[in-house]
Amino acid sequence: MAFVGIVLISHSSHIAEGTKELIRQVMKEVPIETAGGTDEGEIGTSIEKINAAIEQANQGEGVLLFYDIGSAKMNAEMAIEITGRDDLKLIEAPIVEGSYVAAVEAGMEKNLDEVYQSVTRSFGKKQ
Amino acid sequence: MAFVGIVLISHSSHIAEGTKELIRQVMKEVPIETAGGTDEGEIGTSIEKINAAIEQANQGEGVLLFYDIGSAKMNAEMAIEITGRDDLKLIEAPIVEGSYVAAVEAGMEKNLDEVYQSVTRSFGKKQ
Amino acid sequence: MELDVLKTVEWMEQTNEKMQAKKDELTTLDQPIGDGDHGINMARGFQEVVNKLNDTEYNEVSAVLKDVAMTLMSKVGGASGPLYGTAFLKISTAVKGAGTVERDLFAKALTEAVNGIKQRGKATEGEKTMIDMWSPISEAFQQASDFRPEDMMEAAQAALESVKELEATKGRAAYFKEKSVGHLDPGAVSTFYLFEALADVWKGDN
Amino acid sequence: MELDVLKTVEWMEQTNEKMQAKKDELTTLDQPIGDGDHGINMARGFQEVVNKLNDTEYNEVSAVLKDVAMTLMSKVGGASGPLYGTAFLKISTAVKGAGTVERDLFAKALTEAVNGIKQRGKATEGEKTMIDMWSPISEAFQQASDFRPEDMMEAAQAALESVKELEATKGRAAYFKEKSVGHLDPGAVSTFYLFEALADVWKGDN
Numbered sequence A, B: 001m002a003f004v005g006i007v008l009i010s011h012s013s014h015i016a017e018g019t020k021e022l023i024r025q026v027m028k029e030v031p032i033e034t035a036g037g038t039d040e041g042e043i044g045t046s047i048e049k050i051n052a053a054i055e056q057a058n059q060g061e062g063v064l065l066f067y068d069i070g071s072a073k074m075n076a077e078m079a080i081e082i083t084g085r086d087d088l089k090l091i092e093a094p095i096v097e098g099s100y101v102a103a104v105e106a107g108m109e110k111n112l113d114e115v116y117q118s119v120t121r122s123f124g125k126k127q
Numbered sequence C, D: 001m002e003l004d005v006l007k008t009v010e011w012m013e014q015t016n017e018k019m020q021a022k023k024d025e026l027t028t029l030d031q032p033i034g035d036g037d038h039g040i041n042m043a044r045g046f047q048e049v050v051n052k053l054n055d056t057e058y059n060e061v062s063a064v065l066k067d068v069a070m071t072l073m074s075k076v077g078g079a080s081g082p083l084y085g086t087a088f089l090k091i092s093t094a095v096k097g098a099g100t101v102e103r104d105l106f107a108k109a110l111t112e113a114v115n116g117i118k119q120r121g122k123a124t125e126g127e128k129t130m131i132d133m134w135s136p137i138s139e140a141f142q143q144a145s146d147f148r149p150e151d152m153m154e155a156a157q158a159a160l161e162s163v164k165e166l167e168a169t170k171g172r173a174a175y176f177k178e179k180s181v182g183h184l185d186p187g188a189v190s191t192f193y194l195f196e197a198l199a200d201v202w203k204g205d206n
C-alpha cells in the first residue's frame, strides 16, 4: 500500500520532530519526513534538507509540504522547482494542526488532491 | 515594562520548546512559557504544567494560551477555571504561527485584547 | 442503592481492577480511530485514584469523589482526564452533605455529570463519545423507582451496541469521519466498565 | 563596465569582505524588526561563495554566477538565501554565452534579477525589502549610456534613504507593521554593499 507523503519544513528541528511524534501516535504507516533547521543545525531552513525529505517521503503518491513561517516557504518553493516534479504540493495551513489532519487523511488512502482539499477546508489561510 | 504573556500548550514538549525557540529569536522580553507533554514526559498535556506556565507567564498584563489539538483545549480550559482569574484567554489559532504573531504584538506593548484580536484577524479558526 | 464512603471507595477499587484488566482492550479500541492510549490513560488514572483513596481518611462520599475527580484530571494526559474529572466533580458537588447517597440523589448527580461532560467537551449525544454511554445510563436512572443494577447494565449494553454505528464528530476519532463508523468508542467502553463496577458493588448491597 | 570571469570573482571577493566587515551592522539592523541573523546569514553565505569560487576553474561569467546562486541558496538559512540566489541565477541565465558582460547586457540581466526576486518573494516595490534597493539600481542602469559607478551609488544612496520611511508588508518585518517605519531594511542594506563592491571593481576597470 502506498500513501501520500508529508514533509514538515520548520525553522526549528524541534517543531518538525515534535509534530512527527504527535502524528506517529495515530498514523504509523504514512510517510512523514522532517526538514527542520539549517544544515548547521541553527534556526532556519535548508533546501537540501527539504529535497532529501521530499525524496524519502514520496512513495509514488506525491507529497504534501507544510512550512511554518515566511522564508521557509521560499525555500520550499525552490526545492520543489529543483525537483521538476509535479506531484508535490506546498500548502498554506498550520504546520502542526494541518499536518495532523493531512496524515489522517493520507492514512485513509486519499490521493494528493483529496488530502490537500481536506486540509484546506479545515483551516483558514495563513497570514 | 510588563508584557502580555504567552503559554504554549502542546501534546509534545518538542513542539512547545521549538516554538518558544522560534519566538525567542525575534522577541527576547515577552514572557513565553511552555506546557508540553504529560507529567511523565509522555505525549499529552498536564493541567499542573499549564497552571505553572500561566503563573510564570503572567506579569500582570494577562496571558494568552495557545494549544495544539483537541484534548489540550479541555485541559487548558480546566486550568483557566482553576485559577479563577479573568486575565487569561485561550485562543483558537495555529500554535506555531499564531504564537509568533502574538509574541510580536505583545512585544509592541499591546494589551491582552489587542493581541488576541490581532491573532484572530490573521488566522481562520481551527478545525 | 446506598453509596457510603466505604462503598464508594470499593466502587473505585473495582473500577481500577477492571481498567487494569481491560487496559489492552481499551488501547486496542483507541488504535484505529485514535492515538492508542486510552487503556494506558485509564489504567494509570484509576491506579492513582486508588493510591490516593487508600492514603486518605474520608468522612463524606462527596470528598472521596472530589479526590477521584482531581486525581483523574491531573494524572490522565488525554481527553478522558478532564472529561471523567468533570463528571466526578459534578457528582461530588451534587452529593455534598449526604452521608449516604441514595438512588434518587445519585440519579440527580448523574444528570449533572452528563451536563458537565457535555459542557467540557462541547459535545452532545450522537457524536460517538463517552456521552453516548453516560447519557443513556443517566436516563435509565431517572425512570423506574424499582431500578436494579441489572436494569442499569441493560441500558449500558444497549448503548454500547448503538455507539458502534455512530459517526464520530468530536475528539480524535472525528478526524476519521465516516471511517469511524463500525468501531466502538474507547471512552464509551471504559464508561461501561465504570458502571459495571458500580453494578457489582451495588449488587452486594444486602 | 566589463565583467569577465576574473572581475566577477573579484566582485564576489569584495562583496564577501564587506559582508564580513558589516556582519554586526547587518545583524543589528535585523534585530528590531526581524530575527537578528541577516549579518550572520550574509557573512556565512558569501564566505561559502568565495570558498567555492576559489576551488573552481571557470570559463564563463555565467558559470561563476550560477555557482554564486547555488551556494547562497543552500548556505543561507533565511529568506535572503533564496532571494539572492534567485537574483544571481537570473543574472547568470541572462549573461549565458557572453565572454565579457558589457553594461547593456548587465542592465538587461538586472531587470531579470529584479523580476526574479519579486516572483520568489511575492513582493513588489514599496514593501520595504531588498527589492527597494535592487529595483532603483536596475532602473538607473537602464538610462544614460555614460552611466558610471558613481551614478549607480548615487541611486543606491537615494534608495537607502527612502527605504527607511516605508512600512514593511513582506518578510519578518511585516509582523511589526507600522512599527517598522523608521528602520532600515537589512536586506536593502546588504544589497547596497553588494553594489558598492561592484562599483569598486568597476572603478578599477581601466
Ligand SMILES: Nc1ncnc2c1ncn2[C@@H]1O[C@H](COP(=O)(O)OP(=O)(O)O)[C@@H](O)[C@H]1O
Residues within 6 Å of the ligand: B071, C030, C034, C035, C037, C038, C041, C042, C077, C078, C079, C080, C081, C083, C117, C120, C121, C122, C123, C128, C129, C130, C131, C170, C171, C172, C185, C186, C187, C188
Ligand atoms: N469532546 C469530547 N466530548 C466528549 N467525549 C470526548 C470528547 N473528546 C474525546 N472524548 C472521549 O474521550 C475518549 C478518548 O480518551 P483518551 O484516549 O484517553 O484521550 P485522547 O483522545 O486525548 O488520547 C474518546 O473515546 C471519547 O469517548
Ligand SMILES: Nc1ncnc2c1ncn2[C@@H]1O[C@H](COP(=O)(O)OP(=O)(O)O)[C@@H](O)[C@H]1O
Residues within 6 Å of the ligand: A071, D030, D034, D035, D037, D038, D041, D042, D077, D078, D079, D080, D081, D083, D117, D120, D121, D122, D123, D128, D129, D130, D131, D170, D171, D172, D185, D186, D187, D188
Ligand atoms: N518576501 C520577500 N520579498 C523580498 N525580500 C524579502 C522578502 N522577505 C524578506 N526579504 C528580505 O530579506 C531580508 C531578511 O533576510 P534574512 O534576515 O537573511 O532572512 P530571515 O528574515 O529569514 O531571517 C529582509 O531584510 C528583506 O530585505
Ligand SMILES: [Mg+2]
Residues within 6 Å of the ligand: C030, C034, C035, C036, C037, C038, C078
Ligand atoms: Mg487516546
Ligand SMILES: [Mg+2]
Residues within 6 Å of the ligand: B043, B044, C035, C037, C077, C078, C079
Ligand atoms: Mg492521547
Ligand SMILES: [Mg+2]
Residues within 6 Å of the ligand: D030, D034, D035, D036, D037, D038, D078
Ligand atoms: Mg533575519
Ligand SMILES: [Mg+2]
Residues within 6 Å of the ligand: A043, A044, D035, D037, D077, D078, D079
Ligand atoms: Mg532568519
